[in-house]
Amino acid sequence: EAQVTQNPRYLITVTGKKLTVTCSQNMNHEYMSWYRQDPGLGLRQIYYSMNVEVTDKGDVPEGYKVSRKEKRNFPLILESPSPNQTSLYFCASSFLAGGSGELFFGEGSRLTVL
């Protein structure tokens, strides 16, 4: 089944404790992206990747890192999480760059930073 898989789905952590949210897609998609979703603010892009080893900042990249060593994986790294990073995070992928084709989303990762 074609899908985007995120882990963990739910996580509660404390300020400053490094964490990684993994994302994997099995559709051989070139483009991958991370979004955060907050009430009243909608979906905002954090980072995106056009292809392996090519990543770039989205609209709200502060406090986050990403890597794209393999085509299928695009982990989101929070080196020192803070409470304002409490949010619902979505990974998405697309065969073509985000404006040229359908984005497939994962099921979301709910992160709470205390």
Place this chain on the structure above:
Amino acid sequence: GESVGLHLPTLSVQEGDNSIINCAYSNSASDYFIWYKQESGKGPQFIIDIRSNMDKRQGQRVTVLLNKTVKHLSLQIAATQPGDSAVYFCAENSGGSQGNLIFGKGTKLSVKP
């Protein structure tokens, strides 16, 4: 489920009626638009898309209308069903190498049985 529905405009319709969800987009240079549906506790799911060289596109029970003059997009759902209850987002892409879709805030659709 996730609380993504907070602070959103809400449309409440009776089962079997038609629904119209509206979206104003921001960039007159945008050339590609998508509607997504997000059910509680799930990620957004593609419904239908339209390019700027069209003003109407139909899918199964859904129609998207594009009015470039007033930068307005609408999603029409025919014979709305309880399973259509969700938050609906429009997204626009203004082209360029970034390929970033800009999402609207969303509209919550509630279907009364």
